[in-house]
Structures are given as C-alpha cells and as structure tokens.
Amino acid sequence: MQTEAKSQAKIQDVCDARKVIAGLDAGVSSLIVGFVIGHAIDFIQRAIPGSDDPAIGLAGRFELIPALSDEAKGGKTFITSSGNLFLPPTFFEPLDKALRAVLYPEAAKPDKKVRGGSIQFAAEIHLARAENREGFVWALNFLKNPDAVDPLEALRLLALKKPSDAPAAAPATETTTAASQDDGKDKGEGHKSQVETGPGNKGKRR
Numbered sequence: 001m002q003t004e005a006k007s008q009a010k011i012q013d014v015c016d017a018r019k020v021i022a023g024l025d026a027g028v029s030s031l032i033v034g035f036v037i038g039h040a041i042d043f044i045q046r047a048i049p050g051s052d053d054p055a056i057g058l059a060g061r062f063e064l065i066p067a068l069s070d071e072a073k074g075g076k077t078f079i080t081s082s083g084n085l086f087l088p089p090t091f092f093e094p095l096d097k098a099l100r101a102v103l104y105p106e107a108a109k110p111d112k113k114v115r116g117g118s119i120q121f122a123a124e125i126h127l128a129r130a131e132n133r134e135g136f137v138w139a140l141n142f143l144k145n146p147d148a149v150d151p152l153e154a155l156r157l158l159a160l161k162k163p164s165d166a167p168a169a170a171p172a173t174e175t176t177t178a179a180s181q182d183d184g185k186d187k188g189e190g191h192k193s194q195v196e197t198g199p200g201n202k203g204k205r206r
Contacts, residue, residue, distance in 0.1 A: 001065075001077045008046070008057070009082035011036070011091070011138055014064045014125050021129060021136045030128035036085075036140070037122045038062035039149070040099050044084055057086040058095060060118065064125075091140045095121065098146035121146040 006013070014034035024031070039061045045054040064080040087095070102117035126139040150156075 001079050003063075003079045003081050006080055006082045008084040008086060009062050009064050009080050010086045011064070011088065011125060013080040014066050015068055015127070017127055017134070017136050017138075020068065020127055024129070030126055030139075032067050032124050033127045034064060034066045034068070034125045035122065035143075036062065036064050036087075036125055038085060039118060039120050039151070040085070040095065040146075041118045042103070043096075043099065046086070055086055056092065056096070057084055058099065059084055088138060091138070094142070095119070095146050098148070102148045118149055118151060119146045120144065120149045 014036075017033075020031075020033060038058065040058040042059040044057045044059045046057065048055050060083065062082055062085040066077050066079070069077050098119045098121075099117075102119055103113050104111075105114060105117075106112055121142065122144040124141040124143060126141060128137050128139060129135065130137040
C-alpha cells in the first residue's frame with residue numbers, strides 16, 4: 001500500500017461509492033470498503049458553501065485505509081493520511097461526544113477546555129444499496145470505540161522507572177597487550193626454552 005497525504009480526509013476518500021455499487025452482484029446488498037483509524041485531539045471547522053453553519057471535524061492524525069484496489073490508480077491501494085477528518089453527522093456524533101467528554105470534563109463549565117486530552121478509535125466503513133438519490137448509504141462499525149487515551153503513558157513509565165529496574169551496566173574489563181605482559185621480565189632471559197636442532201639433539205630443549 002502507498003500513502004497519500006491530504007490537508008483533510010473524508011469518508012469518500014476510501015472509494016468511488018457509485019462505481020462500487022454499480023459493480024455489485026445482484027445478490028449483494030453491502031460490503032466493507034475500508035477502515036478509518038484516528039487519534040483526535042481537538043475540533044476544527046470549515047465553511048460550507050451556501051450555508052451559515054460550518055462543518056465540524058476532528059484534528060489529530062487519521063488514516064482511511066481502502067479494502068478495495070482502485071482501477072483508476074493502476075489497481076493499487078492508497079491510504080489517505082491527514083491531520084483533519086470530516087465525517088457525516090451520523091458518524092460524527094459518537095466521536096464528538098467522546099472527545100467533548102475529554103476536552104470539557106467539567107459539565108458546569110462547558111467553555112473551559114482542558115488541553116492535552118485525546119481519543120482513539122477504529123472502525124470498518126460499510127457501503128450499502130439504498131433507495132435514495134445517491135443509491136447508497138455509508139455505515140460505520142466501530143472495532144475500537146472512541147475512548148480517552150493518555151499519549152504520554154509509555155514515556156511516563158519510562159521516566160518514572162526505578163534505577164533498580166534499569167538494566168545493569170556491563171562491568172568494565174581490563175585489557176593488556178602482549179607487550180605490556182612482557183614488561184618487567186628479565187630481557188636477558190627473554191626465551192629460556194630453546195630447541196637445539198643439531199645432530200643428536202632432535203627436539204631437545206635446554
């Protein structure tokens with residue numbers, strides 16, 4: 001799989017819905033077309049042409065992973081990666097509720113945002129036939145419900161680890177060279193064991 005980075009991701013990035021529905025066998029009414037995974041840290045807005053109400057999305061890190069290859073892209077599969085995610089209102093509701101509970105924990109102070117909170121989630125993206133103008137509907141099946149997470153937990157455990165828990169350093173070893181081992185020896189008797197090779201003294205040592 002290859003990854004495409006975009007300024008914003010939306011559910012339509014996972015596949016060409018009309019083309020997929022048109023290619024379904026008569027007896028098939030729905031199928032999984034991809035997955036959406038994300039780590040959300042805040043809300044974002046974007047203007048909607050012709051409307052006074054902006055679209056609400058999520059900021060963080062997100063990926064849309066297709067389950068089908070794209071013939072228009074040479075039969076390859078491209079993951080859409082983005083720091084912003086926009087979903088249809090029906091899908092956005094559980095994510096909105098989970099993130100607001102993290103960012104605004106004090107119900108009495110709905111405008112007091114707590115920085116640093118975040119949620120993670122993962123879901124299957126389904127596409128189904130429908131009797132509407134588009135001829136299809138999207139659906140999400142959460143594999144991991146949007147829950148609060150602590151992104152610094154692993155680092156905190158590392159920082160708070162007791163010295164006794166840390167791996168012991170390897171003991172220092174002394175190395176000596178052959179030259180240093182010869183220091184202090186009587187240089188006049190450097191090699192006492194000599195071999196005589198004359199007649200009658202084969203291998204005889206003195």
